[in-house]
Structure formats: C-alpha cells, structure tokens
Amino acid sequence: MQRKLFLLPLLFIVLTELSAQSSLSVEYIMRDPKWMGTFPSSARWNDSGTQILFRYNAENDPADSLYKIDLANTSEIKKVHWPEEKSLRKSSSTFNGSKTLRLYLDDQKIILEDLKKGTEKVILTWFQNLNNPSFLADENLISFTSQGNIFVLNRTSGEVKQVTNISSGNDRSKKKEDGEEKLGFLEQDNLDLLQVVNERKETAKERKAYRESIQENDDKFTFYTEGKNPINLSLSPDGKYATFLYFDRPSNNKSTIVPDYVDASGYTTNLNTRPKVGTEPTKSEVGIYDLSRDTVYFVSTSELPGIKDLPDYVKDYPEKTWEEKERDVILSQPYFSPNGEKAIINIRSADNKDRWIAEIDLTTGTLKTLDRQRDEAWIAGPGIGWSFSGGTMGWLPDNKHIYFQSEESGYSHLYLLDVTTGEKKALTSGNYEVFDPFLSNDNKSWYLTSSEVGPGERHFYKMPVMGGKKIKLTSMTGKNDVTLSPDEKNLAIIYSYSNQPEELYLQENKEGATPQKLTDGQSEEFKAYNWRDPELIQFTAEDGASVPARLYKPEASKNNGAAVIFVHGAGYLQNVHKWWSSYFREYMFHNLLTDLGYTVLDIDYRGSAGYGRDWRTGIYRHMGGKDLSDQVDGAKYLINTHGVDSEKIGIYGGSYGGFITLMALFNASDVFTSGAALRSVTDWAHYNHGYTANILNTPEEDPIAYRRSGPIYFAEGLKGNLLMAHGMVDVNVHFQDVVRLSQRLIELGKDNWEMAIYPVEDHGFVEPSSWTDEYKRILKLFNTTLID
Structure with missing residues (x-):
C-alpha cells in the first residue's frame, strides 16, 4: 500500500471517521478529570x-x-x-520504642502525647526554633536540635543540656605560620604614609591583647566547620556520639534556562532549571562527634573493597588511558542500633555501580564492609534507595541484626544480616519483588507488599520476623495499597482494578477476611460506558524473551486492520498490570481507538519496572536498543496473531515513550507508518544527570552509549508521518530538545513531519484544552495515515 500524505481532503477525513463509531470522543475524555468522579488517595x-x-x-x-x-x-x-x-498535623512526630508515647512540635514547644491515656502536655518551651525531637535509649531523655547543635532534655528534672558545640566559623586559635598579619598593598601603604592612622591601629591591637590576657581561659571544646553547613545532626541512643553530614554541591555546574513566553507579567521570563548530564556530582562526608573525648573525625571510605574498580565499558575505549583512583561516593546518614553501641551506613558510588553497607567503628570512623552489591549496569530496584537514601534499612531490637533490600538474586528481596557473624539470610525469594516492608508493633513480624501472585498484582502479607511462611492478607485481584491501623486490627485499602479507579475498603487484619467497600466515587456519566478490561498477554521477542503487554481488541465487525502501539513513559515504570493506570487518559483514548476499529498494544518493554534486575537493566548503554526491538516484535505479533495489516501500524507515547517513538520512526521506518512523539527526549546528552548517568554513564566517558541512543543522530531515517508535541515551559525534558531536532529535520529536507507547541504547559500537561488539542492531532494522524 502506498503511504498517504499527511494532510488529506476534509471529505476523506469525515468519511473515514464515520466508518466506525464510538460514544467517546477526544473532547469528552480529555475534560477536567472531575467528570469521572472522585477517588480516594x-x-x-x-x-x-x-x-x-x-x-x-x-x-x-x-x-x-x-x-x-x-x-x-x-x-x-x-x-x-x-x-x-x-x-491532626503533628510536625516532626516520633514515637518511643513501644509506640505508647509520641513527641511532636508546636512552634517552639515539644509536646509529649500519652497515646494510651489520650493525654498530652508541653514538656519544653524553647527560646528559638528547634527540630527533630527524639527519645534516647533511656526514654526519660529527649534529644533535639537547635541552632546547629544537639540538646538533651531530662523529662524528670526539666534540665536541658547542650551536648555538642559546633560553630560554623573559623578557629581563630589557628595563627598564620609567621605569626604576623599579612596586609594588602593599599593598607600597608596607607599605614606607612599616615602616622596617626598607624598609631591608632597599634593601640587597638594592644587593647585587644590586654583584654584577652585577663579573661578566664575557656577550655571548652568547639568544633569549627570553617563555613561548611552540617545537616542531619543525630545523637546516638546512648548519648555518646553525634553524627552529621556535609554536602558539597559543586558551584561550577551550569544550570539550564527555560524561557516562559506567557508569564503573567507580559514579559518573557527565564526559569532556571536542572544542569545536564555529566555535571560534577554532589559529594558527601559523615562526621562523628565523640562527646566523651571532645573530638570530631570523619568516616573514611578509602578501604572499601573495590573502591578503585573500573567499569566494564572501559574495554570499548582501548585508546584511552583510565586512571585507577578512589571513586567518589555518596554516604547516607548513619543508622544507630537501638542501644546506640553500633551504627551502619549505606554508601553508593557516584558512578552508580556499587552499593556498600558497612558498620562504622564509632571510635575511629573506619568501616567494616558487611555487604557489597556490584552491578555493571547500575544499582537500583524497589527498596534499594537513591542518592543519599538507604532505602529499606534498619536494625532489629536485638542490636545485632540489620535488615535491607537487595537485588542480589535478580529481584528485590528482604534480607537480614548478623553484624556479629556476617551471616546473611534472604527472608523472601523468588521471581517477584518486595515493596515497603515494616516491622509490627511487637517486632515479631514483618508486613510487606509483593508481586508474588504475579507482576500485574500487588498484595499485602504478614511474615515472621526471622522469615518463614507468609500469610496473604488481601484477596482482591488488582492492586491493594494497604495502611495498617495503629492497633494492627484493621487494614485500610486503596484498591483498584484495570477498568475500576481507586476506592477505599476496610478489612480486618485476618487471612480470608472480607473487605468492605467504603466509597463509590465513580460518576454516573463515567459508569455509563463499558470500559474495557484489557487482556494481559505475552509475546516472544527476537532474543527469546517473553514480553508482557496489554491488548485491546476491536469487535470483528469494526476491525479496520490498523493498530496503534502505546509506549509508556519514565522508562522504569510498569503499565501492564491489573490496576487502574496512572495513564488514565491514555487508557480512555485506547478505548476510543478500539471502538473505531484499531487494535491497541501497550508494552512493558525492556527497562520497565516490575520484572526484576535483568529486565530493568536491559537498556544499559543502548536506549533505543531492546526497548525499541520490543516494540518491533510487538508489531510482528499483531501482524502474525491478530491479522493487523503490516502497513497500518502507528506508535505513540510521551517522555520516554516519545523518545522510543522517534527511534521507531527513524530506525524502524519499515515497521511503523506513523508516530506521535510527545514531550520527547531527542538527545540524552541534554537530559539530567541523576537519571541518564545511571543508564548511559556520562557523555564525556562513554560517548558510544550516547551516540547510539540519541534520536537526533538518526533523523535521516524518517520515512513515515511524524507528529511532535511539546510544552514550551517543560522543565524536565526541555523544549530545546524538539527545537534542535526540528532544525535537523529541516536541514535534512524532511517534509513529512509537523510540530504542535503548547505555550503554557510543563512536562505533565494540566489544561484540558491542551490535552484535547494534542489528542485530536494524534487521532487525526492515525485516521488519515493508517485507515484506507
């Protein structure tokens, strides 16, 4: 079939749209979401x-x-x-060990609540701002921070004691080596010329020296930060050590600017946004303040195993000499044992390849590595944590077992490690992932959410603290987002299914208990349409992998032989599941397309969440590789299994989905006739560091990865029909991305593309008028280029 030009006569468009009907329309579904009803969160x-x-x-x-x-x-x-x-708002709320008492702040007061008696009282009124009230191991003692230092309140006596003495200034006792004040040229010249001025300066120095000589010598230890700003001050539960963090954010990282052409002032204003990938990473240090010895020292990472390891990709650059050196690392705040005698820390390498969990020798700051996780792609996964967060991590009450999550097995699971023996035990295992584990009030059990039933479902479980048989507490097919009541007797469940938005349920905390529906938020207008329950299928990729997808099939009488493949955004996100999608507008659009006779496929391609480490890292060093070939294999599946015409396949998506759409139109132009790329990355060297450096390393060190992953380098491959749509005040994927690609297409002489711009929209559109305009254009693109 000869491909049609992008703009066709109006009569043909009208006849095409009349060939199949739907009670839905773009204008109808893209209204303010309030029309659908109200849903709990x-x-x-x-x-x-x-x-x-x-x-x-x-x-x-x-x-x-x-x-x-x-x-x-x-x-x-x-x-x-x-x-x-x-x-109901409790600022800086924290509990004692048995969760019978709670502390919170009210302006400059610390309030103590007795949760059993239902009483509360002010236990401290402070003269300035304070933060982080916490119980120590002796729960009669309360620590808090104020003005950059830690204080301890004795609840019985009411006495408050400052336990750290930290100053942001310089230590004036440190004299210059020559003992003399060094003067600038102008000051020295002035003193040489003007005798009275010189005499006055000398007199002032003599008076200062005399005052200092008669003052009582204060030997109190002070730690001077020399202008650095310590944060996250924390006192060990035994009151013997305090810890703090320094963050060094490089000042030479250049931020990007996004112009706002429709600012309320009537002037074009500049929005200062993120730097681009390859910027110098933020560095961190952890200080230990020994309160008994009046000294401060810092955690040393130089002896971490593998700290100088080079990544595997260096073999692709044999002409380059790689220096063996200590890698930059990012340290979390220390986690103290309940008795305060031990502490662990989570450390990540700045190149994203390593994660160490180590025990800190609190007397020296040296580290003993307890667990090292190495991934030649990048460390991530549920509960693993990002940047300065340790993710799921902490101590059991026995003061010797720590818990954490790891992808060691290929899926994120919960582990215990005995710090006295080094023995590590997996509490969960299998081809599924664990989410948000926490301890019961009596510390005898775990509560956790997992995908054990299948990657498309989420259920809530209870498990013995040292591992063992899990009890599945939820039963509704879909996603069960559970909040446990304080007495652990009941579950509040935000539940949804593929074609049913979120509703609130109440259930007893018992296996087999029946959930009670408490809300019914769908509007009558929303209920009037029979929303599809898409079929969850799998197809085989070219490398033999089973690829999960959602399939929307039209009635046989309406089938027009055309198909649309939707590509979700974020890369690491899951959209093939049995719960209400965050892409609810796209879901409704897919119902409209199916009504009109299209077959729609929505794929959890390589890089998507929910399927373990290997699936997550399948795009390492080549975005637009397996994630694109999965779309191509999805198209072949539709052709071979569902009778789709090979010349009637379109593709669309936003953000990462827009990127894949561009790669599809440029590098698989024999497969895809048309595509709509929304708010798309066109060159990964222009995206942010935190996301991109994980997957592609940095453009300076791994240019091969960027060259083969950037759509702008493949624009000459465009043969089909391309629509690009982008918000002009997008501070995530900048409008500059599509501007640069547009210039490239112009220089290549391409005329089978168009661009829609949205002057008031950021990355996530807000205005119904923008959503409507964008999706009318997408529907027009498919109707005019895919249907005979």
Whole structure:
C-alpha cells in the first residue's frame, strides 16, 4: 500500500471517521478529570485507629480535601474542616520504642502525647526554633536540635543540656605560620604614609591583647566547620556520639534556562532549571562527634573493597588511558542500633555501580564492609534507595541484626544480616519483588507488599520476623495499597482494578477476611460506558524473551486492520498490570481507538519496572536498543496473531515513550507508518544527570552509549508521518530538545513531519484544552495515515 500524505481532503477525513463509531470522543475524555468522579488517595488512620482519614472531593471543591470515615458508622463520609485537620498535623512526630508515647512540635514547644491515656502536655518551651525531637535509649531523655547543635532534655528534672558545640566559623586559635598579619598593598601603604592612622591601629591591637590576657581561659571544646553547613545532626541512643553530614554541591555546574513566553507579567521570563548530564556530582562526608573525648573525625571510605574498580565499558575505549583512583561516593546518614553501641551506613558510588553497607567503628570512623552489591549496569530496584537514601534499612531490637533490600538474586528481596557473624539470610525469594516492608508493633513480624501472585498484582502479607511462611492478607485481584491501623486490627485499602479507579475498603487484619467497600466515587456519566478490561498477554521477542503487554481488541465487525502501539513513559515504570493506570487518559483514548476499529498494544518493554534486575537493566548503554526491538516484535505479533495489516501500524507515547517513538520512526521506518512523539527526549546528552548517568554513564566517558541512543543522530531515517508535541515551559525534558531536532529535520529536507507547541504547559500537561488539542492531532494522524 502506498503511504498517504499527511494532510488529506476534509471529505476523506469525515468519511473515514464515520466508518466506525464510538460514544467517546477526544473532547469528552480529555475534560477536567472531575467528570469521572472522585477517588480516594493517601489513606491513613487517626491515633486511636477509630477513623480512616483520606484525600477526597465529595463536594466538587477546587481541590481534594481531607475526609474521614468512623469505624462506628462506615456508611457516612465526613469532610474534615480546618480546625480539626490542623489538630491532626503533628510536625516532626516520633514515637518511643513501644509506640505508647509520641513527641511532636508546636512552634517552639515539644509536646509529649500519652497515646494510651489520650493525654498530652508541653514538656519544653524553647527560646528559638528547634527540630527533630527524639527519645534516647533511656526514654526519660529527649534529644533535639537547635541552632546547629544537639540538646538533651531530662523529662524528670526539666534540665536541658547542650551536648555538642559546633560553630560554623573559623578557629581563630589557628595563627598564620609567621605569626604576623599579612596586609594588602593599599593598607600597608596607607599605614606607612599616615602616622596617626598607624598609631591608632597599634593601640587597638594592644587593647585587644590586654583584654584577652585577663579573661578566664575557656577550655571548652568547639568544633569549627570553617563555613561548611552540617545537616542531619543525630545523637546516638546512648548519648555518646553525634553524627552529621556535609554536602558539597559543586558551584561550577551550569544550570539550564527555560524561557516562559506567557508569564503573567507580559514579559518573557527565564526559569532556571536542572544542569545536564555529566555535571560534577554532589559529594558527601559523615562526621562523628565523640562527646566523651571532645573530638570530631570523619568516616573514611578509602578501604572499601573495590573502591578503585573500573567499569566494564572501559574495554570499548582501548585508546584511552583510565586512571585507577578512589571513586567518589555518596554516604547516607548513619543508622544507630537501638542501644546506640553500633551504627551502619549505606554508601553508593557516584558512578552508580556499587552499593556498600558497612558498620562504622564509632571510635575511629573506619568501616567494616558487611555487604557489597556490584552491578555493571547500575544499582537500583524497589527498596534499594537513591542518592543519599538507604532505602529499606534498619536494625532489629536485638542490636545485632540489620535488615535491607537487595537485588542480589535478580529481584528485590528482604534480607537480614548478623553484624556479629556476617551471616546473611534472604527472608523472601523468588521471581517477584518486595515493596515497603515494616516491622509490627511487637517486632515479631514483618508486613510487606509483593508481586508474588504475579507482576500485574500487588498484595499485602504478614511474615515472621526471622522469615518463614507468609500469610496473604488481601484477596482482591488488582492492586491493594494497604495502611495498617495503629492497633494492627484493621487494614485500610486503596484498591483498584484495570477498568475500576481507586476506592477505599476496610478489612480486618485476618487471612480470608472480607473487605468492605467504603466509597463509590465513580460518576454516573463515567459508569455509563463499558470500559474495557484489557487482556494481559505475552509475546516472544527476537532474543527469546517473553514480553508482557496489554491488548485491546476491536469487535470483528469494526476491525479496520490498523493498530496503534502505546509506549509508556519514565522508562522504569510498569503499565501492564491489573490496576487502574496512572495513564488514565491514555487508557480512555485506547478505548476510543478500539471502538473505531484499531487494535491497541501497550508494552512493558525492556527497562520497565516490575520484572526484576535483568529486565530493568536491559537498556544499559543502548536506549533505543531492546526497548525499541520490543516494540518491533510487538508489531510482528499483531501482524502474525491478530491479522493487523503490516502497513497500518502507528506508535505513540510521551517522555520516554516519545523518545522510543522517534527511534521507531527513524530506525524502524519499515515497521511503523506513523508516530506521535510527545514531550520527547531527542538527545540524552541534554537530559539530567541523576537519571541518564545511571543508564548511559556520562557523555564525556562513554560517548558510544550516547551516540547510539540519541534520536537526533538518526533523523535521516524518517520515512513515515511524524507528529511532535511539546510544552514550551517543560522543565524536565526541555523544549530545546524538539527545537534542535526540528532544525535537523529541516536541514535534512524532511517534509513529512509537523510540530504542535503548547505555550503554557510543563512536562505533565494540566489544561484540558491542551490535552484535547494534542489528542485530536494524534487521532487525526492515525485516521488519515493508517485507515484506507
């Protein structure tokens, strides 16, 4: 079939659109989402466990508000008004070991709540701002920070003691080697010329020296930071050590600018945004303040195993000499054992290849490595943590076992490690992932969410603290986002299914208990349409991998032989599952396309979340490699299995999905007739460091990876019909990306493309008018180029 020109006569467009009908339209589904109804989010419990609190909008307000449901009367949903909502907000809230007492801040006061008695009292009114009130191991003692130092309050006596003495200034006792003040030229010349001025200066020096000689000598230890700003001050539970972090953010990293042409002022304004990939990483240090010895020293990482290891990709650059040196690392805040005698720390290499968990010798700052995770791609996965966060990590009450998550097995699982013996034990295992584990109130059990039933479902489990049989507590097919009540008797569940948005349920914390539905937020208008439950399928990729996908099939009588493949964004994101998608607009658009006779395929391509380490890292050093070939193999699957015409296949997506769309139109032009690339990356060297350096390293060190991953380098391959759409104030993927690609297409003489720009939109569109315009253009592209 000869490919059609992008712009066709209006009559043909009208006849084409009349060939299949839908009760849906782009204008209908892209309205303000309020038309769909109101759906609960962010469920939590009140302190007594008698009320479920959640975000909702039952009164059609401009934004969601806080609502509540009393367990004594679950049929009534009440709005929480501001005075009550304010009383529920507990700033810097922290509990004692048994969770019977809680501390929180109210302006410059520390409030102590007795959760069993339901009472509270002010235990300290401070004269300036304070933060982070915490119980020490002796729960009669409360630590807090103020003005850059740590203080301890004795609850019985009311005495407050400052336990650290940290100053941001310079140590004036450190004299210059020659003992003399060095003067600049102008000052020295002035003193030589003007005798009175010189005499006055000398007199002032003599008076200062005399005052200092008669003052009492203060031997109190002070640690001077020399202008650095210590953060995350923390006192060990035994009160013997304090720790803090320094962050060194390089000042020479150049930020990018995004012009805002429609600022309310009427002037073009510049938005200062992120630097680009390859910038110098932020460095961190961890200081230890020994309160008994009045000294400060820093954690040393020089002896970490493999600290000088080079990545495998250096073999692709034989002409380059690689220096063997200590790699930069990023340190988390230390995690103290409950008794304060031990501490562990999470350390990541700045090149993303290593993660160390180490025990700190609190007397010296030296490290003993407990676990090293090396990944020649990059360290990540559920519960692993990013940058300065340790992710899932902490101590059991026995003061010798630590817990953490690791992808050592290829999937993110929960581990225990005995710091006294080094013995490590996997508490969970299998081809599934674990999410958000936490300890029960009595510390005898774990609660966790996992994908054990299948990658398309999420369920809540209970498991013995040292491992063993898991009890599956939820039963509804889909996603169960559970919040446990404070007394652990009930579950508040935000539940959704593929074609059913989120609703709130209540269930007893028992295996086999029946969940009770508490909300019914869908509007009658939304319920009127029979939203599809897409089929979850798998097809075989060229390398033999089974690729998961969502399939939308039209009725046989409407089937037009055309297909559209949707590419989700973010790269590391899952959209093939049995719960309500965050891409709800696209989901509704796929229902519209299917009504019109299209077959729609939505693929969790290589790089997507939910399928373990190998799937996650399948795009390492080549974006547009296996993630693109998965789309091509999906197209072949549609042709071979569902009778799709090989010359009637379109593709579209936003952000990472826009990037793949460009690569598809440029590098697989024999497969895809048309594509819509929305807010797409066109050159990864122009994206941010935190995301891109994980996958492609840096352009300075690994230019091969960037050259083969950048759509702009392959633009000459465009043969089909391309629509690009981009917000002009996108501070994530900058408008500059499509501007540069447009110039490249112009220079190549390509005329089978067009661009739609959205002057008021950031990366995620907000205005219904923008969504409507964009998707009308996408539908027009497919209707005019894929349908006979």
